[in-house]
Amino acid sequence: MTRQFLPFLAFSAALLGLAAAHDPGDAGAHQQPPWQEATGWPDRIVVTLPESPQSSFAVTWRTDATVDATFAEIVEARDDARFDIGAERVSARTERLDPQKADAFGEVIDIASNAGLPPAHFHSVIFEDLKPDTLYAYRVKGTGDQWSEWLQTRTAAESGPISFLYLGDAQNALRSHWSRLIRAGFQEAPKADFILHAGDLVNRPSRDLEWAEWFDATGFIHGMIPAVPVAGNHEYERLNLPSVEQNRLLSVMWRPQFTLPEEPTLADDLQEVAYDIRYSNDLHLFIISTQSPKIEEQADWLDRELAASDARWKIVSMHHPIFSSGADRDSPERRAALLPVINKHKVDLVLQGHDHTYARGAISQTPERIAFQSKGGSVDTMFVNSVSGPKQYGFRAGDWDDYEADGVTLVRKAENTQFFQLITIDGDRLSYEARTATGALYDSFDMTKKRGRKRITRGSASTMGERSFSNTGAYKTP
Numbered sequence: 491m492t493r494q495f496l497p498f499l500a501f502s503a504a505l506l507g508l509a510a511a512h513d514p515g516d517a518g519a520h521q522q523p524p525w526q527e528a529t530g531w532p533d534r535i536v537v538t539l540p541e542s543p544q545s546s547f548a549v550t551w552r553t554d555a556t557v558d559a560t561f562a563e564i565v566e567a568r569d570d571a572r573f574d575i576g577a578e579r580v581s582a583r584t585e586r587l588d589p590q591k592a593d594a595f596g597e598v599i600d601i602a603s604n605a606g607l608p609p610a611h612f613h614s615v616i617f618e619d620l621k622p623d624t625l626y627a628y629r630v631k632g633t634g635d636q637w638s639e640w641l642q643t644r645t646a647a648e649s650g651p652i653s654f655l656y657l658g659d660a661q662n663a664l665r666s667h668w669s670r671l672i673r674a675g676f677q678e679a680p681k682a683d684f685i686l687h688a689g690d691l692v693n694r695p696s697r698d699l700e701w702a703e704w705f706d707a708t709g710f711i712h713g714m715i716p717a718v719p720v721a722g723n724h725e726y727e728r729l730n731l732p733s734v735e736q737n738r739l740l741s742v743m744w745r746p747q748f749t750l751p752e753e754p755t756l757a758d759d760l761q762e763v764a765y766d767i768r769y770s771n772d773l774h775l776f777i778i779s780t781q782s783p784k785i786e787e788q789a790d791w792l793d794r795e796l797a798a799s800d801a802r803w804k805i806v807s808m809h810h811p812i813f814s815s816g817a818d819r820d821s822p823e824r825r826a827a828l829l830p831v832i833n834k835h836k837v838d839l840v841l842q843g844h845d846h847t848y849a850r851g852a853i854s855q856t857p858e859r860i861a862f863q864s865k866g867g868s869v870d871t872m873f874v875n876s877v878s879g880p881k882q883y884g885f886r887a888g889d890w891d892d893y894e895a896d897g898v899t900l901v902r903k904a905e906n907t908q909f910f911q912l913i914t915i916d917g918d919r920l921s922y923e924a925r926t927a928t929g930a931l932y933d934s935f936d937m938t939k940k941r942g943r944k945r946i947t948r949g950s951a952s953t954m955g956e957r958s959f960s961n962t963g964a965y966k967t968p
């Protein structure tokens with residue numbers, strides 16, 4: 491949730507080019523589907539994780555602009571039919587969002603894809619002073635007696651097993667084609683502790699209709715399982731302004747819609763896109779915004795945060811991959827800034843998106859050269875690029891041979907397939923599975939820490955051969 495709402499300044503004719511680049515009228519008010527329209531009922535309810543997920547969680551929701559001041563209620567979930575008697579009330583913070591306008595560094599620009607949409611209100615609470623590893627029921631209020639259903643969310647344990655889903659780019663055909671993928675993930679892991687979305691949640695950053703589709707596809711899932719969103723390039727508007735910094739404007743929806751940890755040591759435009767969550771003694775998550783031009787600043791921050799973390803497993807997520815798997819999509823500058831930090835701290839897993847292909851590979855800094863497909867390989871960092879939506883690209887030529895100097899080995903790849911990944915941490919063992927939308931196992935491994943070494947203790951297992959455009963069904967751009 492944005493802590494400060496900047497007043498809109500002068501209207502700039504020079505910037506209307508941005509508006510013209512969009513399809514005018516394609517989300518006009520008269521065409522709004524019922525699941526897009528804001529009403530007095532709370533919708534787009536999403537749980538997110540603050541800095542201390544063992545004692546708190548955040549909830550954000552939307553209503554129409556008639557709801558000025560509202561609140562949420564919370565109670566420990568019990569077996570009693572009326573568990574809700576005695577629920578505690580918490581006042582919400584309310585933020586108005588006019589989806590037709592964006593404040594672009596002091597200039598107001600039009601968002602033509604939201605033409606005709608009225609302002610909406612986004613409300614948020616952070617429930618605090620909760621018990622660890624405890625199931626809570628909460629509900630959020632709109633106007634009058636218009637409440638959400640009671641939803642249940644569990645706080646993080648101080649230590650112990652954790653499981654979570656990781657999804658690459660959703661981006662396109664969210665309602666028609668991405669929905670089955672996230673729901674398949676939910677069916678596979680209904681008790682997942684959170685779901686990590688590694689960027690490009692939508693295609694057009696600020697287009698309300700796409701966010702409506704995203705929330706329609708996820709349904710009640712993110713009312714119960716916290717979302718950990720990563721900002722991708724499609725969460726930033728591209729403006730025709732003189733400086734690179736000013737050409738990257740975060741989606742107007744992002745900060746109102748997600749209540750994420752703030753990092754006081756980072757620049758204002760990195761708030762709620764670069765953050766860390768120390769989930770428990772067993773897991774520390776670090777989220778980077780690779781579309782931000784401030785890569786060096788984030789690399790320095792990541793270096794400091796990793797050095798200070800005593801968590802057993804450390805996982806970094808960012809949108810643009812360190813090692814590209816799509817054709818002509820390499821990011822050498824980002825790699826130059828971030829890979830030394832990842833190597834220095836032997837980050838366990840790096841979870842990425844952007845290339846609309848599947849790739850998994852590993853770096854081992856020990857001299858032994860290892861086939862990571864098999865058991866016994868010593869490993870420092872495992873890198874994954876994945877895609878959850880229906881837009882699919884071809885795999886880059888030569889696989890990862892030209893990254894040999896970086897010491898990375900490609901283990902498994904795929905094209906023309908939507909995936910979700912289930913990652914489970916239990917003490918010194920991390921287990922990974924990549925599954926398709928039908929639930930089929932495509933890739934997996936176990937990584938185990940023992941006496942200061944990290945090894946692959948279960949090699950790649952799969953129920954199918956390598957999938958490529960040449961041996962799978964017909965494809966059409968969604």
Ligand SMILES: [Fe+2]
Pocket residue numbers: 659690722723724809843844845
């Ligand atoms: Fe992307």
